[in-house]
Amino acid sequence: MKDRIYLDHNATTPTDKRVLEAMLPYFSDNFGNASSLHRFGQRAHVALEDARAQVASILGAGEKEIVFTSGGSESDNFAVKGTAYSHQDKGRHIVTSAIEHPAVLNTCEHLQERGFDVTFISVDERGVVDLNELEDAIRKDTILVTIMYANNEVGTIQPIAEISKMVKKRGILFHTDAVQAVGKLEMDVNRLGVDMLSVSAHKLYGPKGVGALYIRSGVEITPLIHGGHHEKGRRASTENLPGVVGLGKACEICMSEMKEESKRLTTLRERLWEGLNSRISDTTLLGHPTKRLPGTLAVAFKYVEGESVLLNLDLEGIAVSSGSACTSGSIEPSHVLLAMSVPPELARGGIRLSLGRGNTEEQIDRVIDVTPGIIEKLRAMSPLTKK
Numbered sequence: 001m002k003d004r005i006y007l008d009h010n011a012t013t014p015t016d017k018r019v020l021e022a023m024l025p026y027f028s029d030n031f032g033n034a035s036s037l038h039r040f041g042q043r044a045h046v047a048l049e050d051a052r053a054q055v056a057s058i059l060g061a062g063e064k065e066i067v068f069t070s071g072g073s074e075s076d077n078f079a080v081k082g083t084a085y086s087h088q089d090k091g092r093h094i095v096t097s098a099i100e101h102p103a104v105l106n107t108c109e110h111l112q113e114r115g116f117d118v119t120f121i122s123v124d125e126r127g128v129v130d131l132n133e134l135e136d137a138i139r140k141d142t143i144l145v146t147i148m149y150a151n152n153e154v155g156t157i158q159p160i161a162e163i164s165k166m167v168k169k170r171g172i173l174f175h176t177d178a179v180q181a182v183g184k185l186e187m188d189v190n191r192l193g194v195d196m197l198s199v200s201a202h203k204l205y206g207p208k209g210v211g212a213l214y215i216r217s218g219v220e221i222t223p224l225i226h227g228g229h230h231e232k233g234r235r236a237s238t239e240n241l242p243g244v245v246g247l248g249k250a251c252e253i254c255m256s257e258m259k260e261e262s263k264r265l266t267t268l269r270e271r272l273w274e275g276l277n278s279r280i281s282d283t284t285l286l287g288h289p290t291k292r293l294p295g296t297l298a299v300a301f302k303y304v305e306g307e308s309v310l311l312n313l314d315l316e317g318i319a320v321s322s323g324s325a326c327t328s329g330s331i332e333p334s335h336v337l338l339a340m341s342v343p344p345e346l347a348r349g350g351i352r353l354s355l356g357r358g359n360t361e362e363q364i365d366r367v368i369d370v371t372p373g374i375i376e377k378l379r380a381m382s383p384l385t386k387k
Contacts, residue, residue, distance in 0.1 A: 004317040005363045009356035010152050010180060010296060011321055015246065016205040016357075022249040023207065026242040034239055035230065044241055051248025055212050058251040059197065060188035067213045067231045068244050072179040072200030074224070075213040076103040076146075078235070079175040079196040082221030083144045084111050087173070091141030092116045097129050097158075098339035100148050104177055105335075108146075121147075126288040127156035127340050135166055142172050149178040149197075150185070153336045153352055154287030155296025157185070164193030173219065179203050179211075183254035184262065184293055195219050201243065205357065206250030210243030265295035265355050268364050272353060273297055275368030280375050286337065286350060295355035300342065304378040306351045312374040318367055321352045 006014075026047060032040030034048040049063070056063045069075045084094065096108055098120045108118045119137040122130050129147055138145070145167045150157045160176055167174045175196040181187065182197075183204030189197055197214040201207055215221065215234070227236030277283050282302035301309060306322035313320055333347035342350070353367070 004319065005367065006319045006358065007353040007355060007367065008319045008321050010155075010203070010293075010352065010354035012202050012208065013205045013356055014358070015202075015207050016250060016253060018253060019206055019246045019249045023242045023246040026245050030241075034241060035228070047245055048239055048241060051244045054248035054251045055199065058182065058187075058255050059199075059214055060190055061214050062217060064232070065189075065214055065217055067215060067234045068239055068247075069211045069213055069235060070209055070240070071211040072101075072177070072198050072203070073103040075179075075198035075200070075211050076101070076175075076177050077107050078213050078224045079198060079215075079221065080104060080107045080144065080146055081111065081224060083173055083175070083196075084116055085222040086220055087143040088116075091139075091143045093139050093142045094118045095121060095134065095137050095142060095145045097121045097123060097147050099123055099127060099151055099153075099336045100146070101152055101177055101179070104146055104148070117141075123156075123339055125341050126291075127151055127154050127286075127336070128288060128291070129158055129163070131159070131162065131166065134163065138167070138170055138172065142170070144173050144175060146175040146177070149176045149181040149187075150293050151287070151336060152180050153334055154298040154340070155180075155293035155354075156288040157181070157291045157293065160192050160194065168193055180293060183251065183258065184295070186258065189214055189216070196221075199247075201247040201250055204250050204254050207243050207246040210240050210247050212247065261357065262294045265359075268355050268359060268361065269295055269297050271361065272355075272364050272367060273299070275365070276371060279368065279372045284342075284346060286340070286342065293354075295359075297353045297355070298350060299353070300337075300346045300350040301375050301378075302346060302349060303382045304349045304375060306349055308378050309349070309351050309371075309374060312378070313367075313371065316370050316374075318370065321354070322350065 030043055032044035034044040052063050052066045055066050112118050121134050147158055149160055164174050173195045176194050177198045179198055179200040182199045195216045199212040201210045223234055225236045230236055284300045286298035310322045333344045337347035337350055
């Protein structure tokens with residue numbers, strides 16, 4: 001078999017070797033607790049704050065506005081639950097979108113079970129939030145609006161700055177899950193106008209198990225984890241110093257390489273789309289055609305199931321993800337695609353190809369060469385295919 005091709009970078013990225021090198025000393029030589037006063041602790045504290053500065057820099061934030069977490073899911077939970085419990089005396093209404101990551105959707109559903117009211121805003125066929133519906137949904141008792149920056153499945157980028165203006169004029173806190181966007185898109189939290197923003201290291205070539213939440217200065221939210229006074233009392237638990245150092249280094253690298261890498265990935269993405277679309281009939285592009293993450297291509301092949309396409313590509317050494325999940329023996333279409341009004345039978349044929357640093361033109365051309373035969377074979381076996 002030829003070298004394997006990894007096209008699932010939205011799920012996770014390999015840890016950059018430069019990031020790993022930066023992390024290694026903090027597993028052994030520089031192992032101190034950043035809260036300790038002796039020299040070991042002081043060296044750890046310096047590394048912790050250096051990483052905080054690196055994360056703040058990629059976001060255009062202040063260093064004191066960065067809280068380290070265990071990853072994107074914790075950051076989302078912290079922002080949503082922390083706001084809900086801290087501001088419930090002002091109101092118990094939250095607004096979000098129908099295409100959020102489960103870390104937000106399931107958290108909102110959890111709050112519904114505890115007496116909070118949640119409005120789920122719809123999106124158009126390209127995955128863009130309906131701004132008129134969003135404005136109409138805001139009430140006197142609304143305390144939080146949480147809308148993701150870029151969708152993990154189709155890559156559609158939301159008009160965050162525009163949403164922020166709408167939300168802020170009503171005096172409501174605004175959170176964005178930017179896990180898929182940080183490191184791929186230039187951003188400035190002040191220009192965007194967000195109050196909270198979630199980051200995850202393993203989506204930008206850092207290690208798994210570490211992330212951050214930007215909390216605008218002056219915004220008060222209830223901590224999720226109680227214990228010591230770490231992170232200025234906002235998140236108890238001794239910091240994962242090697243992971244935090246890795247996150248900081250990953251942010252530093254992304255800042256220096258983002259512009260050129262974005263151009264390169266956009267070119268590869270379009271090469272992939274044009275190749276697949278020209279050689280496979282009944283192929284549909286999912287998501288916004290232009291306002292999309294540079295390396296994300298989501299497509300649906302009519303008359304086949306995405307899971308089958310995924311498995312057959314894997315046999316050819318090509319890793320992608322499916323827009324469907326196998327639940328109780330049946331293939332359920334993605335909630336994102338259904339929210340975009342993609343017909344269920346087409347949504348079941350959705351796959352996501354997400355490109356990254358290691359991908360080359362030669363790899364993209366191999367995917368273009370291999371995929372048509374797989375689709376032809378699956379369609380020949382499918383009862384849905386028109387004979």
